[in-house]
Amino acid sequence: MSDQQKPPVAAASALPVSAAEIAHAAALLDAGELVAFPTETVYGLGGDAESADAVARIYAAKGRPANHPVIVHLAPQGDPGYWVEHLPAQAQRLIDAFWPGPLTLILKRAAHIDPAVSGGQDSVGLRCPSHPVAQALLEAFSALRGGHGGVAGPSANRFGHVSPTTAQHVRDEFGSAIHVLDGGASEVGIESTILDLSRGFPALLRPGHVTPQQIADVIGEAPRLPDGSDATAPRASGTLKAHYAPRTPLVLLPFEALERVLAGLGVGERVALVARVSRAGDWARAEGVRFLAAPEEPMVYARELYGMLRALDRAGVGRILVEKLPEAAEWDAVNDRLGRAAAAFEAE
Secondary structure, three states: OOOOOOOOOOOOOOOOOOHHHHHHHHHHHHOOOOEEEOOOOOOEEEEEOOOHHHHHHHHHHHOOOOOOOOEEEOOOOOOHHHOEOOOOHHHHHHHHHHOOOOEEEEEEEOOOOOHHHHOOOOEEEEEOOOOHHHHHHHHHHHHHOOOOOOEEOOEOOOOOEOOOOOHHHHHHHHOOOOEEOOOOOOOOOOOOEEEEOOOOOOEEEEOOOOOHHHHHHHHOOOOEOOOOOOOOOOOOOOOOOOOOEOOOOEEEEOHHHHHHHHHOOOOOOOEEEEEEHHHHHHHHHOOOEEEEEEOOOHHHHHHHHHHHHHHHHOOOOOEEEEEOOOOOHHHHHHHHHHHHHHHOOOOO
8 A cells, every 4th residue: 555545644744742641641531531622533532441341431421322332442552452352364454554543343252341331342543643632642642551551532512514634623512621642733634434343344324534445555455435325234333324413404406406406595595615616606605695605625625624614613604505516435524414414304
C-alpha cells in the first residue's frame, strides 16, 4: 500500500495539551470517571473499558441503549490479543496496514472482558486512533493498568445526534459535566470504518475513511458490503437506521427534487440549503434560503459535515435541505451519515 492510500495520521509534534493534563485525565479514567478526548475521526467519550460501572456511566451520559456496543481504543503499543479470544491472521495484517488509524475491527471477545462494553455480545470492537493526544492518553492509562488499559469511547454526544469534531462541540453537549481534553478539530471528521471479522469472513458494518478496496488490497478478499440482509451481523456503533441527526429536520433529496421543495416554500419560511456550488445556481441567493456551499471533494465534505450540521442547528431555519450526493464509492461514507441523519425525520 502506498503512503498516498493510507489514512491520514495526525502529526506527532508538540501536543496541544500538557503532560500534567494527560496524567490528570488518565487518573480520572483510572478512578472510573469519564473523559472526552480527541481522535482523528471524532471526539470520544471515554471510560475504562474493563469497568462495567464506567461503561454504564458512558451509556447514562449519552442516553445510549445498553445493548448498543462501544468501541475499545488501544494505545499504539497495546496488545489487541488481550481483548480477544483469537487474533486472526487477517486482523493482524489489517492492524499492520491501518493502525493507528480510522479502522475498527470486530473480533470474538475474550472471556475475561466484561460483556458490558460489547452490549452483551460475544464480540468486541477494537481500534487504535492516530491522534497524538488520544495516543498520549491511552499510553498513560495503559501504564496505570500494567500495559493492558483500554478506553471505551463512543462519540461524545447525546445518543443519535451529530457527532462532535471539536472540544467546543463536546462542551455544547455536556457543559462542564465531562472533563474534556482539547486536541483541536478532528482531521477525518466522521467515525471509523467498522469491519467484522468475528464470523470467519470479512464484512463491512460501517463505511468510513478506510475503503473496502483498501481492505481487499491488504487481505486479498473483498469484504461483504451491508445490504440489509445480513441477519447474523453483530450490533455495532453507528449502524442504526436513524443516527447522526441534527435537531433541525433534515431532508436528503436529489437536487432536482430539492428544487421543487424550494419552489414551494411558504411566505416567511426559512430553510437551509446544503448543496455543491456547481448545482445550487440561483437558489443560493433565493429569499428565505440560507445557503451553505457543500465541499466538492469527498474527504473535505466528511471533515466538515458534522460542524456544518451543528452550525445549521443554530441558524434559525425550519428545515435543512441537503443535496443527495453521487452514488460512487468515494462518497459512500458521507452518504451513509447523511442517510441516517435524514432517516431520523422520516415517517414510519
